[in-house]
Amino acid sequence: MFSSKKDIVGIDVGSSAVKIVRLRESRGTYHLENIGIMPLDSETIVDNTIMDSTTIVDSIRNLLKSMKIKTTRVATSVSGHSVIIRKISLPIMTDAELESSIQWEAEQYIPFDISEVNIDFQILGPDAKDPSQMNVMLVAAKKDFVDDYTALFAEAGLEPVVMDIDCFAVENMFDYNYGFVDDEVIALIDLGASATSVSVLKGDTSIFTRDIQTGGNLLSEELQKRLGISGEEAERAKLGDRNIADVDPDSVDEILADAIENLVQEVQRSLDFFSATSSEDRVTKVYLTGGVSSSAKVRETLEERLGITAERVDPFRNVTISEKGFDAEYLDAIGPMFSVAAGLAMRKVGDK
Numbered sequence: 001m002f003s004s005k006k007d008i009v010g011i012d013v014g015s016s017a018v019k020i021v022r023l024r025e026s027r028g029t030y031h032l033e034n035i036g037i038m039p040l041d042s043e044t045i046v047d048n049t050i051m052d053s054t055t056i057v058d059s060i061r062n063l064l065k066s067m068k069i070k071t072t073r074v075a076t077s078v079s080g081h082s083v084i085i086r087k088i089s090l091p092i093m094t095d096a097e098l099e100s101s102i103q104w105e106a107e108q109y110i111p112f113d114i115s116e117v118n119i120d121f122q123i124l125g126p127d128a129k130d131p132s133q134m135n136v137m138l139v140a141a142k143k144d145f146v147d148d149y150t151a152l153f154a155e156a157g158l159e160p161v162v163m164d165i166d167c168f169a170v171e172n173m174f175d176y177n178y179g180f181v182d183d184e185v186i187a188l189i190d191l192g193a194s195a196t197s198v199s200v201l202k203g204d205t206s207i208f209t210r211d212i213q214t215g216g217n218l219l220s221e222e223l224q225k226r227l228g229i230s231g232e233e234a235e236r237a238k239l240g241d242r243n244i245a246d247v248d249p250d251s252v253d254e255i256l257a258d259a260i261e262n263l264v265q266e267v268q269r270s271l272d273f274f275s276a277t278s279s280e281d282r283v284t285k286v287y288l289t290g291g292v293s294s295s296a297k298v299r300e301t302l303e304e305r306l307g308i309t310a311e312r313v314d315p316f317r318n319v320t321i322s323e324k325g326f327d328a329e330y331l332d333a334i335g336p337m338f339s340v341a342a343g344l345a346m347r348k349v350g351d352k
């Protein structure tokens, strides 16, 4: 009847595209209202740095317009090397006590000047091995980096009421659609265009995160370099087109297999590092999000190397979708690219 005060739109500014998801909640169930994607060229965001804000602002504006969205309250997120997520151990104290001492406690874990970062934390609970200590998830994001993103939204006439971190948005989306199982150790891996993030969870608690500064772009760049084709042709070849002029389809497959092997090795290295540093926890299943998770070859290679199942996540698994409004096949094909945006759309005003 009335536009809800809680009404917010999820906007993920990824390096390859802006993605927007709008959901409607009724009685604890989300319904898909609208979804939109606008590609960005590779010069727009480089190394998590906004190079061309005008293009992004225009893309956001045009997408919202075409989706007929009037809401100005949005949930968005940041990621990359300007964001530090660490699980730390501190003496038991209350939330309020930690609030007043967090700057001081955090200092030794953050590679930036403490005055240059926004700090957030979540007390996870007592340390199983030492009852005088508790585990805390510490999040620090460089202020100027977050300010750049906030400025984008202000310029687009929007108010970011939730400023999230990509991997937490994915966790939120996963929780709603799949749910966490107590004590089960899983890895959520977001395979994006320029970055891959690995996050290991035990039950609903994040116990390890790592960012890898490579992703789907690596595959197209290798094709472009080794076949001497254009960026656009390389992108097409990566997505399965084997009719590229003067290019032998077998060599496309070979180059892709090599590049995928390299990408998977990076993921494996992160998980090996996790195993080496955690006492007894072992990852039993991997869930994949992000555009690159649509590649069957990536999933197969991961399963072979890790020896565990790698499942592609459907961010709309438990979301009600009108058959008339959306093409199921299309939604399935592009779904993984909307994992962050879907998790953001599930946020509420007041969420951190």
Ligand SMILES: Nc1ncnc2c1ncn2[C@@H]1O[C@H](COP(=O)(O)OP(=O)(O)OP(=O)(O)O)[C@@H](O)[C@H]1O
Pocket (backbone or CB within 6 Å): 013, 014, 015, 016, 017, 191, 192, 193, 194, 195, 196, 215, 216, 217, 235, 238, 239, 289, 290, 291, 292, 293, 294, 295, 336, 337, 338
């Ligand atoms: N079927 C597919 N096979 C392989 N790669 C794919 C497929 N579909 C999409 N991709 C790749 O997925 C990437 C886009 O995924 P996504 O939207 O998750 O990235 P992003 O959020 O823009 O990037 P990042 O998170 O790194 O900033 C692109 O590199 C695209 O080429």
Ligand SMILES: [Mg+2]
Pocket (backbone or CB within 6 Å): 014, 015, 192, 193, 290, 340
């Ligand atoms: Mg992304």
